[in-house]
Amino acid sequence: MAEIMPKLVRIERRESDFHLTYDNEQEFSITYHDLRHACPCANCSPLRNEDETSLTLRSQVESFKEHKPSVNPVGHYALNFIWQNGCSNGIFRFERIWALANHRDPDNGKQYVHGAW
Amino acid sequence: MAESPITTHDPQNDASGPVQPSPQEQKKMEQNYAQMKRKMSMEEIGRKIKHKIMVLSGKGGVGKSTVSTGLAISLAQQGYKVGILDIDITGPNIPKMMGLDDHRLHVEEGRIHPAKGHLGVKVISMAFLLDDPDTPVVWRGPIKLGAIQQFIGDVEWGDLDYLIIDFPPGTSDEPLTVTQSLPNIDGMVIVTTPQAVALLDSRKSITFAESLKVPVIGVIENMSGYTINGVITANSSIEIAGPGGKTITSTSDENGNFSVTLDIFKRGGGKSTAEDFGVPFLGALPFDPGFVRGGDDGVHRIISDPEGASSIAFAEVVKAIQAQISDEASAPLEII
Numbered sequence: 304m305a306e307i308m309p310k311l312v313r314i315e316r317r318e319s320d321f322h323l324t325y326d327n328e329q330e331f332s333i334t335y336h337d338l339r340h341a342c343p344c345a346n347c348s349p350l351r352n353e354d355e356t357s358l359t360l361r362s363q364v365e366s367f368k369e370h371k372p373s374v375n376p377v378g379h380y381a382l383n384f385i386w387q388n389g390c391s392n393g394i395f396r397f398e399r400i401w402a403l404a405n406h407r408d409p410d411n412g413k414q415y416v417h418g419a420w
Numbered sequence: 421m422a423e424s425p426i427t428t429h430d431p432q433n434d435a436s437g438p439v440q441p442s443p444q445e446q447k448k449m450e451q452n453y454a455q456m457k458r459k460m461s462m463e464e465i466g467r468k469i470k471h472k473i474m475v476l477s478g479k480g481g482v483g484k485s486t487v488s489t490g491l492a493i494s495l496a497q498q499g500y501k502v503g504i505l506d507i508d509i510t511g512p513n514i515p516k517m518m519g520l521d522d523h524r525l526h527v528e529e530g531r532i533h534p535a536k537g538h539l540g541v542k543v544i545s546m547a548f549l550l551d552d553p554d555t556p557v558v559w560r561g562p563i564k565l566g567a568i569q570q571f572i573g574d575v576e577w578g579d580l581d582y583l584i585i586d587f588p589p590g591t592s593d594e595p596l597t598v599t600q601s602l603p604n605i606d607g608m609v610i611v612t613t614p615q616a617v618a619l620l621d622s623r624k625s626i627t628f629a630e631s632l633k634v635p636v637i638g639v640i641e642n643m644s645g646y647t648i649n650g651v652i653t654a655n656s657s658i659e660i661a662g663p664g665g666k667t668i669t670s671t672s673d674e675n676g677n678f679s680v681t682l683d684i685f686k687r688g689g690g691k692s693t694a695e696d697f698g699v700p701f702l703g704a705l706p707f708d709p710g711f712v713r714g715g716d717d718g719v720h721r722i723i724s725d726p727e728g729a730s731s732i733a734f735a736e737v738v739k740a741i742q743a744q745i746s747d748e749a750s751a752p753l754e755i756i
Contacts, residue, residue, distance in 0.1 A: 315756040345627070374755045378607050378635020379744060380699060394630045396698040 308401050314382070316371040323404055331404035335372070338384065339364040341409045342393035352414045364389065458573035465572065466603035469503070469580045471745055473637065474598065476628075477611040478621025480589035483642040484611045485513045486711050488586040491609075491741070493722045494734040496539035500581040503534060505571060506545035507598065508588040509564055515547045519718030523548055531576040538723050544575050561593060568597045590621070591628040599632050606745045607635035609702065613643045614689035622690070626697050636699040637744045640737055641690025644704035645681040647729065652676050700744055703737040706730055 313324035320334040340361050342348070350360040373385040381396045402409040441449065466472075475491070477484040488504060496502045506514035515521060518537030525548045526533040534542035546567070577583065585602075587594050599605060608629045612622035622639065629636045652658055654676040662668040662682050672678040684707060694701035708730045710721040722731045 311753060313754040313756070345631075376753060377630075377633065378637070380635065383633065394633070398698045 308398060311397055311400065314374060316374065318371075319369045323400070333400070333403045335369055336361070336364050337403060338395070339367070339386070339389065341395075341399070341403055342390050343395065343399060343409070344390060344392035347390055347393065348410075351410060458569060461573040462569075462601055463603060465575075465577055469577060469583045471581065472583045472585065472602060472605045473741065473745075474585045474587065474595060474605060474608045474634070475611060476587050476591075476595060476608055476625050477589050478591075478623070478625045482589075482611050482613045483705075483711070484589065485517060485586055487609075487611045487640060487642055487705065488584050489514060489517045489720055490705075490722055490730075490734045491738060492541045492582070492584045493538055493720050494731070494738045495582050495584075496541050497722070497726070497735075498738070501540075501579060503542040503544070503577050503580045503583045504537075505575075505583060505585045506543065506547070507568060507571070507585060507594050509546045509567060509594075510588060512545045512547035512550075514543060514586055515545050516718055517720060518543050520548075521718060525549070530574065532570075532574050533576050538720060542577060542580070544571055564594070565597050568594060569601050572598070572601050591624055595628070595634075596632065599634055605634055607637035609637050609741065610639045611642055612639060612690050612693065613685045614641055614683070614687050615685045622693060623697070626693075626699060636697075637741055638700035638702035639690050639694040640702045641688075641704040643685050643707040644683075644690070645687055646684050646707040647679060647681045649677070649679050652678060700740065702740040702744075703733065705733045705737065 309325035309327040309329060311323060312326050313322075315322040315324075319336075320332045321338065323331045323333065325331075340351075340357075347360060350356040367386070367388050370387055372387075372391075375383045375385065377383050377394050381394045382400065383391070383394050385391045399409045402411075473491070475484055475488045485506075485508070492502045492504045504514055504518070506512045508514075515523060515535070515537075518535075518541065520535045520537050520543055523535045525535065525544075532544070534544045535548065537543050585598060587598075595608075608625070610622050610625045610629070626636055626639075648660070650658075652672050654672055654674050656676075657669055657671050658678055658680075660668045660670070660680050660682075662680075663684055668680050668682070670678045670680045687704075690704065691701045706729055708721060708728075710725060710728070710730065721728070722734055725731060
């Protein structure tokens with residue numbers, strides 16, 4: 304039976320991570336570093352295709368001083384996070400956030416090909 | 421001593437009066453004033469129109485304009501005040517579909533008054549400005565941009581519940597201009613047909629929407645199946661050779677009526693693409709030859725057959741769109 308994703312009802316920005324609360328009362332944390340490394344934009348996504356470039360992206364993300372981003376809803380299906388430094392282009396669908404919250408690969412093991420997702 | 425090229429003007433001792441601007445300066449001032457007025461008008465329009473929906477497609481020929489007019493008419497059938505803005509400057513088809521072929525726009529005190537089509541739907545299109553429908557519009561980007569901004573800012577739309585904005589196919593600068601000019605757009609509807617070639621381009625449209633930071637309301641699959649209805653001997657079977665050599669069997673009812681749906685352009689691609697991208701699937705619209713005749717005759721299928729399968733399908737799609745854009749649809753996300 305396909306997993307039914309609950310609705311995200313609360314997102315709290317803490318010092319170095321988000322605290323998420325869903326409508327089924329499940330709670331999760333996603334670190335800012337994990338979220339930024341999983342940025343789905345067309346610049347960041349190809350870097351995760353290879354281990355070497357993925358590690359470089361991770362190092363870059365971890366070099367940024369942690370701070371609370373602005374969080375902007377995009378329609379009814381995603382969130383956009385605005386950081387003081389680095390990339391703020393990523394539009395994170397709720398499905399992506401849910402995967403990150405459950406420590407799953409948000410790219411589902413798929414290589415990024417421009418325009419393919 | 422050579423005469424100085426610099427002239428000075430002393431207003432207190434000059435009997436000739438204030439300096440008049442040159443014709444070029446005057447024209448520039450008038451353009452700047454018009455631009456400022458247009459900007460203010462756009463903001464006001466943004467407030468007076470409750471919902472603004474962009475309709476795009478990755479490629480041409482998927483029936484985007486048919487879908488745009490269908491959405492507008494379906495909404496008007498429900499009693500809403502609706503407008504259509506036909507941004508396809510090079511191929512404006514909306515007026516013909518709305519039975520407004522020979523209409524000319526009325527301009528009063530610098531304000532453009534839209535034409536009124538079926539069920540009172542207000543329409544603005546480049547087609548209204550062409551004396552000869554065979555005249556191509558060959559404009560460079562800045563002129564197109566200016567025309568689009570005029571279509572938004574200089575039109576007397578009045579209070580509307582919905583403005584449907586129909587774009588040319590593909591990812592071009594027209595959607596960019598509209599998103600930069602018209603505030604508070606609800607989102608984009610992407611129209612596709614089920615086959616892989618169209619889906620490939622529709623995926624680009626979804627990514628394009630993301631790059632513009634415009635929400636994707638959802639995907640509509642058009643030309644999704646062609647249904648044949650017929651009469652044979654009661655309670656008997658009929659076999660039809662479908663697309664791809666597949667045999668489709670149907671059994672007639674006690675009156676001999678049977679129905680078979682042929683997936684001419686395959687089926688389900690729009691839904692799976694929507695699922696891949698995590699955006700809503702708004703519904704499938706059937707392949708209906710009535711749209712072809714209606715588009716050519718200027719009587720939309722929904723008008724000519726309001727109880728038919730196509731009208732019902734459009735009503736379902738409209739319901740899905742309304743569910744997405746209504747304030748109640750949004751999850752009450754608390755951001756701390």
